[in-house]
Amino acid sequence: MNKYTNKTDKGMEAVKKIVALIIGISLILLAACGGEDTSSSGEELKELTIATDAAFAPFEFMNKGEVTGFDVDFATAVLEEAGYQASFDNVGWETMLQNVVNHKADLAVAGITITDERKETYDFSDPYFESTQLILVPEDSNISSVKDLEDKNVGVQISTTGAEAAEKIFGTNSDQIHQFDQVPLAIMSMEQGDVDAVIVDNAVAQEYIKNNPDAKIKTVEDKEAFDSEYYGFMFPKDNELTEEINQAIETVIENGTYAEIYEKWFGQTPDTSVLN
Ligand code: ARG
Numbered sequence: 001m002n003k004y005t006n007k008t009d010k011g012m013e014a015v016k017k018i019v020a021l022i023i024g025i026s027l028i029l030l031a032a033c034g035g036e037d038t039s040s041s042g043e044e045l046k047e048l049t050i051a052t053d054a055a056f057a058p059f060e061f062m063n064k065g066e067v068t069g070f071d072v073d074f075a076t077a078v079l080e081e082a083g084y085q086a087s088f089d090n091v092g093w094e095t096m097l098q099n100v101v102n103h104k105a106d107l108a109v110a111g112i113t114i115t116d117e118r119k120e121t122y123d124f125s126d127p128y129f130e131s132t133q134l135i136l137v138p139e140d141s142n143i144s145s146v147k148d149l150e151d152k153n154v155g156v157q158i159s160t161t162g163a164e165a166a167e168k169i170f171g172t173n174s175d176q177i178h179q180f181d182q183v184p185l186a187i188m189s190m191e192q193g194d195v196d197a198v199i200v201d202n203a204v205a206q207e208y209i210k211n212n213p214d215a216k217i218k219t220v221e222d223k224e225a226f227d228s229e230y231y232g233f234m235f236p237k238d239n240e241l242t243e244e245i246n247q248a249i250e251t252v253i254e255n256g257t258y259a260e261i262y263e264k265w266f267g268q269t270p271d272t273s274v275l276n
Contacts, residue, residue, distance in 0.1 A: 046085070047084065047087050050079075050087065051107070052109055056069075058207045059110065059203070070262070072109075073261045073265070074109075074252070077258075081251050107234060107241065112124075112231055114230050115229075122234045122235060122236065122237060123234070123236065125245050126232065127231065127275050128230075130229070130231075130275065132223075132228055133229075138217060141197070143197055143220055145225070146226075149197060150169075153197075154170075155186030156198065158181060162198075162200050169225075184208075190217075203266075
């Protein structure tokens, strides 16, 4: 009997030790996992959902299941500066636009051009990137300006400034304009010979050529036809976040983080004076 009791005590001791060990390990694991979500002061950072269309390299694209790109690095740095954690939600271009209106996303970042028309529906941050439209054509094409597009078919991404530029050239409901949900689909359609050209943001056109050297595609500039555009973060209208984020954008540009991210993705030093 005595022996028996003794054995049980030892057993209990062992169980207690194991339980203590498990609790200890769990606490260590919890601390390690929580590290990312916690600021230096130990507080949880509030997570903001950023809607995007990750088919727009080098600004946002999918790599091994992750949204990556210049916009991702920049927006993450800006949100962190403002005290938030960025969570990207790759929902596609048109859903992204809706999600901001419906407050399903806190903001959208996707190489989005600040336009007067969009300002009627959305708030925008200060500009963070200068862009313009370019024409992508097959290498052997003799299209050398917007004028040469007159009797041609062009591909654009729907509801973008590229689509707007095409409407200016051909008229709003022209059947020469072929609208695609994503930029890569428009370019594929040109490679298959279904459209003669694609109108798209310059850095994206250049990145496509860089990544697809065998595609036999070239860019055509038309400085007379295409103005400068400026990218901004897009918010629901009358949002108190906009001002906070603007402050953080200013800091991230001034403290050199912007230049670092720009160099990583574009291999050169940015001219930030174009943003003023
Ligand atoms: N800058 C253009 C616009 O605002 C095109 C942006 C497209 N972005 C994207 N992630 N697909 O209309």
